[in-house]
Amino acid sequence: MSWLPSLITNTPEDGYNLALNLSRMAVKMTQPDDAARARMRPDYSNNADSLTMASHVVATNFQTVAQANGYWRD
Amino acid sequence: MSWLPSLITNTPEDGYNLALNLSRMAVKMTQPDDAARARMRPDYSNNADSLTMASHVVATNFQTVAQANGYWRD
Amino acid sequence: MSWLPSLITNTPEDGYNLALNLSRMAVKMTQPDDAARARMRPDYSNNADSLTMASHVVATNFQTVAQANGYWRD
Amino acid sequence: MSWLPSLITNTPEDGYNLALNLSRMAVKMTQPDDAARARMRPDYSNNADSLTMASHVVATNFQTVAQANGYWRD
Amino acid sequence: MSWLPSLITNTPEDGYNLALNLSRMAVKMTQPDDAARARMRPDYSNNADSLTMASHVVATNFQTVAQANGYWRD
Amino acid sequence: MSWLPSLITNTPEDGYNLALNLSRMAVKMTQPDDAARARMRPDYSNNADSLTMASHVVATNFQTVAQANGYWRD
Numbered sequence: 001m002s003w004l005p006s007l008i009t010n011t012p013e014d015g016y017n018l019a020l021n022l023s024r025m026a027v028k029m030t031q032p033d034d035a036a037r038a039r040m041r042p043d044y045s046n047n048a049d050s051l052t053m054a055s056h057v058v059a060t061n062f063q064t065v066a067q068a069n070g071y072w073r074d
Numbered sequence: 075m076s077w078l079p080s081l082i083t084n085t086p087e088d089g090y091n092l093a094l095n096l097s098r099m100a101v102k103m104t105q106p107d108d109a110a111r112a113r114m115r116p117d118y119s120n121n122a123d124s125l126t127m128a129s130h131v132v133a134t135n136f137q138t139v140a141q142a143n144g145y146w147r148d
Numbered sequence: 149m150s151w152l153p154s155l156i157t158n159t160p161e162d163g164y165n166l167a168l169n170l171s172r173m174a175v176k177m178t179q180p181d182d183a184a185r186a187r188m189r190p191d192y193s194n195n196a197d198s199l200t201m202a203s204h205v206v207a208t209n210f211q212t213v214a215q216a217n218g219y220w221r222d
Numbered sequence: 223m224s225w226l227p228s229l230i231t232n233t234p235e236d237g238y239n240l241a242l243n244l245s246r247m248a249v250k251m252t253q254p255d256d257a258a259r260a261r262m263r264p265d266y267s268n269n270a271d272s273l274t275m276a277s278h279v280v281a282t283n284f285q286t287v288a289q290a291n292g293y294w295r296d
Numbered sequence: 297m298s299w300l301p302s303l304i305t306n307t308p309e310d311g312y313n314l315a316l317n318l319s320r321m322a323v324k325m326t327q328p329d330d331a332a333r334a335r336m337r338p339d340y341s342n343n344a345d346s347l348t349m350a351s352h353v354v355a356t357n358f359q360t361v362a363q364a365n366g367y368w369r370d
Numbered sequence: 371m372s373w374l375p376s377l378i379t380n381t382p383e384d385g386y387n388l389a390l391n392l393s394r395m396a397v398k399m400t401q402p403d404d405a406a407r408a409r410m411r412p413d414y415s416n417n418a419d420s421l422t423m424a425s426h427v428v429a430t431n432f433q434t435v436a437q438a439n440g441y442w443r444d
Contacts, residue, residue: 003310013078016096020310026351031317031341042353044344045105048118052127055100055346059134060097060355063317071081071142074131074343075212087152089171094177122192126201129174133208136170145155145216163224164244168251193253196266197235203248207282210244219229219290235374240438242399254385267401270414277396281430284392291376292439303441318386318432322425327415340418349372349422356429359417364441 007068015069021061023054081142089143097128101142155216163217167210171202227289237291241284245276303364311365315358318352377438385439389432393424 003025030063031037044050066072077099083089105111118124140146151173156158156161208209214220225247231237253259266272288294299321305311327333340346360369379385401407410443414420437441 002307002309004307004312007308007362011076011078012081013076015136015314016078019354020100023351023355025312026354027347030099030347031107036342036361040342040344040347043314044348046110048114049124049127050345050348051101051104051114052118052124053345053352054104055097056131056134057348057352057355058100059097059131059138060352063134063138064097064355064359064362064367066081066138068362068369069110071098071138073082076174085152086155087149087150088205090152094174114200120188122188123198123201125175125178125188126192126198126205128178129171130201130205130208132174133201133205137208137212140155140212141217147156147216148205159224159226160229161224164226164247168248188243194258194262196262197272197275199249199252199262200266200279200281202252203245204275204279206248207245207279207286208255211286214229214286214290219286221230221290228392233372233374234377235372238374238395242396258426268410270404270410270425271420273397273400273410274414274420276400277393278423278427278430281393285430285434288377288434288438289389291422293434295378295438298381298383300381300386303382303436317443319429320426322428323389326372326421326424332416333422334419335416336416336421340422344419346422349419349426353429355428356426356433360429360433360436360441364436364443 007065009065012066012069012072015072016058016062017066019021019058019065020028021062022065023057081139083139083143084141086140086146089139089146090132090136093132093139096135096139097131100131155213157213157217160214160217160220163213163220164206164210167189167206167213170213171205174205223261229287231291232295234288236254237285237287237294238280241287242279244283244287245279248279303361305361305365306369308362308365311368312354312358313355313360315361318357318361319353322353376430377435379435379439380440383437384437385435385442388437389428392431392435395413395426396427 025065027037044054083092093137103113157166175185192202231240248258266276305314307351340350379388397407414424
């Protein structure tokens with residue numbers, strides 16, 4: 001089973017969660033070691049700029065997911 | 075009730091506020107501890123580059139919301 | 149009266165000014181204290197990278213405004 | 223006469239130059255003092271990351287200009 | 297044989313992998329020395345901001361690939 | 371002869387190379403001195419974040435070129 005079977009989601013909130021997941025997956029693929037990623041968590045989760053940067057990636061992925069879903073207009 | 079029931083808003087200003095909310099939500103999901111986020115506030119709210127970075131995320135999310143709403147053309 | 153009644157402008161130059169305004173508004177909403185923002189001005193207005201970052205935000209917002217206006221093609 | 227009468231250009235190269243101009247105009251509007259901007263020039267023009275950041279802004283504005291011109295396809 | 301024969305992929309997951317590859321290729325073309333790139337790996341793979349920046353590039357390329365594929369809607 | 375006669379390329383790989391060229395041209399126009407640019411090369415080509423930033427610019431320009439070419443779909 002693929003971790004990304006589709007970009008289509010039922011709701012905008014599900015789409016936002018998918019955008020979060022897409023953002024994290026690139027991190028995971030660049031640093032596959034779970035322990036290494038866990039060690040970094042206190043750093044970025046307590047640094048405002050790091051959180052803003054993460055939010056920017058989510059925003060970029062959310063553009064893609066929202067467009068794929070026709071912005072859930074109906 | 076979803077925190078993001080729809081991307082459709084009545085006015086451009088409402089759409090801008092939604093873009094702000096989308097930007098903050100990714101921060102909240104990465105750092106869910108309210109106290110931790112409050113501790114960072116004096117840092118980024120008094121740093122010009124931090125504020126510019128935050129404004130960039132809002133701009134990216136506003137692109138999505140504006141397109142979803144057909145730019146409120148009528 | 150809304151600060152953002154519409155994304156439609158008469159000219160590209162007006163659209164660019166609106167993009168500037170959209171970029172500043174997110175800063176204002178994150179740091180509403182006028183005096184605090186004034187204190188930061190000498191920092192970023194004399195730092196090339198800060199100015200480039202600010203210009204990037206304007207460029208992102210100008211994409212939105214230009215598309216809303218059909219690029220003022222006629 | 224407006225500094226930005228139109229986004230339409232005759233050629234892709236003219237469009238690229240317009241994108242450069244759009245990128246610089248936001249800097250100029252944020253720091254209108256010519257002498258202040260001149261003082262910063264040696265800094266960013268000899269710093270690779272500063273130049274890359276500047277190139278990113280141009281790329282963002284070139285997206286807008288290229289789309290306005292239908293990518294000069296004919 | 298081209299390293300980039302097409303932007304079309306069978307699945308969203310394949311498209312995401314292509315976006316990763318596009319992101320890495322620009323790095324490779326700017327620093328073609330394999331050993332030099334290998335030396336940098338411990339730095340960025342253990343730095344949260346570096347990983348976030350890398351994820352942003354993937355998100356930007358994924359926008360392109362997803363649009364090329366009509367978001368794999370059917 | 372223009373350095374940018376067209377955004378149309380025969381293949382995705384040619385389009386990617388054009389995106390690279392667009393990214394470098396803004397750097398060249400901001401710092402026209404060949405020797406100055408050559409001096410900076412060891413810095414950014416051995417710094418992971420600098421390379422990631424450069425890759426982001428290429429990704430942004432590749433969006434433009436890919437769209438201009440209808441994603442080379444046929």
